[in-house]
Amino acid sequence: MSEDINKLERIASQVRRDIVRMVHACQSGHPGGSLGCADFFVALYFSAMERKAGFDIDGIGEDIFFLSNGHISPVFYSTLARAGYFDVSELATFRKINSRLQGHPTTHEGLPGVRVASGSLGQGLSVAIGAARAKKLNGDDHLVYALMGDGEQQEGQIWEAAMYAPYNKIDNLIATIDYNGQQIDGATENVLSLGNLKAKWEAFGWDVLAMNGNAMQEVVAGLAEAKSRTGKGKPILILMKTEMGYGVDFMMGSHKWHGVAPNDEQLAAALSQLEETLGDY
Amino acid sequence: MKKYTYTDKKDTRSGFGAGLLEVGRKNDNVVALCADLVGSLKMNDFIKEFPDRFFQVGIAEANMMGIAAGLTIGGKIPYTGTFANFSTGRVYDQIRQSIAYSGKNVKICASHAGLTLGEDGATHQILEDIGLMKMLPGMTVINPCDYNQTKAATIAIADHDGPVYLRFGRPVVPIFTDADQKFEIGKAWMVNEGSDVSIFATGHLVWEAIQAGEQLAELGINAEIINIHTIKPLDEEAILKSVTKTGCVVTAEEHNRLGGLGDSVAQVLVKNRPTPQEYVAVDDSFGESGTPAQLMDKYGLNAANIVAAAQRVIKRK
Numbered sequence: 001m002s003e004d005i006n007k008l009e010r011i012a013s014q015v016r017r018d019i020v021r022m023v024h025a026c027q028s029g030h031p032g033g034s035l036g037c038a039d040f041f042v043a044l045y046f047s048a049m050e051r052k053a054g055f056d057i058d059g060i061g062e063d064i065f066f067l068s069n070g071h072i073s074p075v076f077y078s079t080l081a082r083a084g085y086f087d088v089s090e091l092a093t094f095r096k097i098n099s100r101l102q103g104h105p106t107t108h109e110g111l112p113g114v115r116v117a118s119g120s121l122g123q124g125l126s127v128a129i130g131a132a133r134a135k136k137l138n139g140d141d142h143l144v145y146a147l148m149g150d151g152e153q154q155e156g157q158i159w160e161a162a163m164y165a166p167y168n169k170i171d172n173l174i175a176t177i178d179y180n181g182q183q184i185d186g187a188t189e190n191v192l193s194l195g196n197l198k199a200k201w202e203a204f205g206w207d208v209l210a211m212n213g214n215a216m217q218e219v220v221a222g223l224a225e226a227k228s229r230t231g232k233g234k235p236i237l238i239l240m241k242t243e244m245g246y247g248v249d250f251m252m253g254s255h256k257w258h259g260v261a262p263n264d265e266q267l268a269a270a271l272s273q274l275e276e277t278l279g280d281y
Numbered sequence: 282m283k284k285y286t287y288t289d290k291k292d293t294r295s296g297f298g299a300g301l302l303e304v305g306r307k308n309d310n311v312v313a314l315c316a317d318l319v320g321s322l323k324m325n326d327f328i329k330e331f332p333d334r335f336f337q338v339g340i341a342e343a344n345m346m347g348i349a350a351g352l353t354i355g356g357k358i359p360y361t362g363t364f365a366n367f368s369t370g371r372v373y374d375q376i377r378q379s380i381a382y383s384g385k386n387v388k389i390c391a392s393h394a395g396l397t398l399g400e401d402g403a404t405h406q407i408l409e410d411i412g413l414m415k416m417l418p419g420m421t422v423i424n425p426c427d428y429n430q431t432k433a434a435t436i437a438i439a440d441h442d443g444p445v446y447l448r449f450g451r452p453v454v455p456i457f458t459d460a461d462q463k464f465e466i467g468k469a470w471m472v473n474e475g476s477d478v479s480i481f482a483t484g485h486l487v488w489e490a491i492q493a494g495e496q497l498a499e500l501g502i503n504a505e506i507i508n509i510h511t512i513k514p515l516d517e518e519a520i521l522k523s524v525t526k527t528g529c530v531v532t533a534e535e536h537n538r539l540g541g542l543g544d545s546v547a548q549v550l551v552k553n554r555p556t557p558q559e560y561v562a563v564d565d566s567f568g569e570s571g572t573p574a575q576l577m578d579k580y581g582l583n584a585a586n587i588v589a590a591a592q593r594v595i596k597r598k
């Protein structure tokens with residue numbers, strides 16, 4: 001187990017390097033949420049999910065994932081590339097003209113690994129519910145995963161989806177909230193408090209668990225626990241505590257790095273804190 | 282060709298921020314709302330001076346539109362601020378029912394419109410917003426061309442009783458209109474008088490049209506350039522007067538060719554004076570990530586495209 005955890009941590013370190021290098025290269029994009037969710041993405045794609053080789057948009061006979069908070073595309077793209085969906089060299093095209101790696105994930109350019117466009121917040125959970133229903137209709141007992149932001153919880157559509165899934169016993173769905181307490185204009189607490197998220201999701205009928213999203217061991221264990229609770233009549237919600245900017249000391253502790261690119265010096269400082277484990281793209 | 286120069290460049294959204302502060306000082310009923318994009322909308326100065334007249338609603342645009350509608354009941358003049366996509370498509374029915382159909386005096390202020398939002402890509406680059414908003418009965422639709430004009434428009438719309446869609450953007454562009462201009466809703470602005478072709482441009486494309494006018498002058502073509510900052514109500518008189526003189530039209534806009542300024546102009550022409558027209562607009566597609574300049578180039582929205590369109594349409598006379 002600990003050997004596996006170490007392997008995942010090494011992948012996460014490389015993913016974090018990719019994130020800051022991608023955002024630096026185009027001088028735009030969202031490093032904060034991406035860094036905070038790197039451990040989750042790596043645990044999901046390299047441990048939790050049952051995936052087939054190659055990419056087929058219908059994802060029949062495999063677990064599939066939806067990113068609702070599409071602005072953290074850097075961590076999604078890096079993970080997809082490191083997991084073999086496309087060549088890591090393509091990460092260099094992020095946010096540049098004629099790229100498949102659009103600012104926010106899209107199916108429009110046919111990037112393997114992406115199943116729906118996101119970026120306009122609040123929409124991904126509904127799509128994940130639809131895909132989970134399709135799995136049930138197809139007699140496919142694989143799971144659907146979704147990730148949302150915590151600021152994103154302010155969107156009304158999230159709560160329409162929250163109400164729908166338990167009533168309809170969508171129990172092949174594991175949704176996670178990146179609970180970093182930050183959004184663009186400041187701390188969620190100061191912008192529009194989320195209140196007691198655990199109590200809210202429970203009141204809507206979800207099976208809610210909590211985990212620390214920045215400790216690989218706990219993320220792996222948390223996802224395994226969530227998986228074990230599927231198929232019991234309730235959708236699963238993981239409240240995942242993370243730190244925005246995790247892994248780069250000066251990007252942590254505030255909302256400042258939500259959507260700002262590092263300059264040359266900041267890039268060097270960031271990379272000095274992140275071990276190159278799999279080779280930079 | 283009348284000479285236009287500039288000494289400074291700024292983003293039109295900063296013109297909105299400056300205008301909001303000024304109109305806030307002038308009119309106590311002006312209030313502002315934002316959905317977690319205070320910095321992007323340049324609302325900080327207003328918030329600092331009028332903290333009690335600002336409402337942060339979080340990432341909840343539909344709720345923001347409803348609250349804005351409610352604030353008008355009691356005489357407030359709410360200015361909502363978010364990106365153009367989230368100001369229109371995201372909340373279309375809320376605007377339609379609670380604001381437009383209900384005749385509420387809400388000023389929907391939309392930044393990062395069009396392709397020039399750049400790297401964020403198509404999810405954020407709405408190219409359909411002018412069409413969406415102009416189709417709503419009673420909605421005024423304004424797309425100013427530079428910092429000064431955006432500031433003036435932001436101030437002027439407080440005195441107009443009724444819903445307004447004010448569209449502006451993110452890139453830093455030349456400031457070539459007067460700082461102390463009076464903004465008249467629905468009154469087109471003559472940029473350059475000419476006789477060979479009418480170029481009707483809106484928003485960021487007005488500066489491109491001026492560049493095109495200079496290039497056309499070198500080719501011996503005398504272009505009339507009009508800034509259609511108000512797409513609805515459209516200045517039909519100015520349009521018809523111009524085409525009577527020139528006999529052909531180029532429309533230029535940072536928008537889908539379906540449903541934008543070009544279609545509004547075409548409707549006036551087809552009814553009153555059928556005239557050859559060429560569109561400089563996005564050809565029914567989504568945008569993508571890239572720098573603003575790369576995107577304006579790739580999607581055919583720069584001065585060279587206006588020059589080519591003018592040459593084409595003159596041949597069709």
Ligand SMILES: Cc1ncc(C[n+]2csc(CCOP(=O)(O)OP(=O)(O)O)c2C)c(N)n1
Nearest residue numbers: 033119120121149150151152182183184317
């Ligand atoms: C519908 C919609 N409104 C506004 C935005 C602009 N926006 C992008 S990210 C963001 C903040 C999201 O906060 P959170 O979900 O907590 O993500 P984090 O900042 O933690 O990465 C906002 C307001 C958007 N993308 N979509």
Ligand SMILES: [Mg+2]
Nearest residue numbers: 150151182183
């Ligand atoms: Mg957050």
